Amino acid sequence: MDFNTSIDRRGSHSTKWDKMERLFGVSPGDGLAMWTADSDYATAPCVIDAVRRAADHGIFGYVFEYPEYLQSIAWWMQTRHNWTVDPGWILTAQGLGNAIALCLDVWTDPGDAVAIFTPVYHEFAIKIETNGRIVTECPLQRKGATYVLDLADAQNRLTGREKLLIWCSPQNPSGRIWTADELRAVSEFAHRNGMILVCDEIHHDLVYPGNTFVPLDAVAPEGRAWTVYLAGASKTFNIAGQRTGNLIIPDPDLRAAMKQRLRTLDYNASSLALFMIEAAYSPAGAAWVDAQMLHLQGNREIFDAGLNAIPGVWSMPLQATYLAWVDFSGTGMTHEEVSARIRDVAKIAVSPGPGFGTGGETFMRFNLATQRATVEDAVQRMQRAFADLQ
Ligand SMILES: Cc1ncc(COP(=O)(O)O)c(C=O)c1O
Numbered sequence: 001m002d003f004n005t006s007i008d009r010r011g012s013h014s015t016k017w018d019k020m021e022r023l024f025g026v027s028p029g030d031g032l033a034m035w036t037a038d039s040d041y042a043t044a045p046c047v048i049d050a051v052r053r054a055a056d057h058g059i060f061g062y063v064f065e066y067p068e069y070l071q072s073i074a075w076w077m078q079t080r081h082n083w084t085v086d087p088g089w090i091l092t093a094q095g096l097g098n099a100i101a102l103c104l105d106v107w108t109d110p111g112d113a114v115a116i117f118t119p120v121y122h123e124f125a126i127k128i129e130t131n132g133r134i135v136t137e138c139p140l141q142r143k144g145a146t147y148v149l150d151l152a153d154a155q156n157r158l159t160g161r162e163k164l165l166i167w168c169s170p171q172n173p174s175g176r177i178w179t180a181d182e183l184r185a186v187s188e189f190a191h192r193n194g195m196i197l198v199c200d201e202i203h204h205d206l207v208y209p210g211n212t213f214v215p216l217d218a219v220a221p222e223g224r225a226w227t228v229y230l231a232g233a234s235k236t237f238n239i240a241g242q243r244t245g246n247l248i249i250p251d252p253d254l255r256a257a258m259k260q261r262l263r264t265l266d267y268n269a270s271s272l273a274l275f276m277i278e279a280a281y282s283p284a285g286a287a288w289v290d291a292q293m294l295h296l297q298g299n300r301e302i303f304d305a306g307l308n309a310i311p312g313v314w315s316m317p318l319q320a321t322y323l324a325w326v327d328f329s330g331t332g333m334t335h336e337e338v339s340a341r342i343r344d345v346a347k348i349a350v351s352p353g354p355g356f357g358t359g360g361e362t363f364m365r366f367n368l369a370t371q372r373a374t375v376e377d378a379v380q381r382m383q384r385a386f387a388d389l390q
Pocket of ligand 1: 200
């Protein structure tokens, strides 16, 4: 299990590396890509073996969502998250971005509103708006070193047109793991306001030692009648390019509605994706994820110590995710100045905080799923870029 051998991704049609110059003005020649959420190290050997077996077989014909594939997902949720999932609840989408778009399609109409708790994964708002729906932002509140919910404030922000609430657990960005009480409160909030709750748990495996992820369904099972769960291996195993992820829907009526939409759109899973998931969700895959988290823990410690040493810069302590959420408000600089220094001096492509909605204005998000040496390099670049503050 090697997370430190350098792998040159430039020229491999990687969105993260080969699009960064066009999107962020940072050349892959001497820059670092620390934006979109995929990892710079190879996936688990058991997953690569599954692809090799398929290649050796040489036939890439049609497949169906076969029982061992569905069982492996149920096994993973049970053994890793203590969440009992009936394989019959599981549907397959082309990634969770796609699953979110499908939920918007099935359970809202153009002109409806969709609630989100910000700052949150920027694509929630983008998907809502590009599908002709309206974003209702409910800002999280900063409390000490983390975010907390303010449901009374959220209640006041609802317009009455919300049909859906898209919830992120653990939160991207900030890596907050929500408690059982918070999850129950969100579930009840959605129900009280007549919203279907889409609970996106894509980052649930990327939990740092000493923390435990709480699956919403395990603590609020009464919410099944109005909740759709999203989970996937794309972040955990760095297989986002396979475009696969799961909708887990215990309620038969909600599930039937989604199944029908998948049928009308002629959705069928890719064979390689299914083989890779089955291989990933296994004891060998679990051991690899544990090792990955130790690697990320080391990355996070070096990154946080290095960034926090810059006066006015503060990296929020993560409970989960490999996405560092860094506040530059203490520097007194505008977002434009911070961006220019990171782009032109540090030469790092990062995800700009304002894209994550209200609360993200003074932040930048850095992806730490890379080799240790790259994190060390990034810290030095950042310290140089803000050296006048030292
Ligand atoms: C919270 C969240 N949901 C969904 C996605 C998209 O996942 P996929 O690549 O499976 O579409 C991401 C990717 O960063 C994410 O962070």
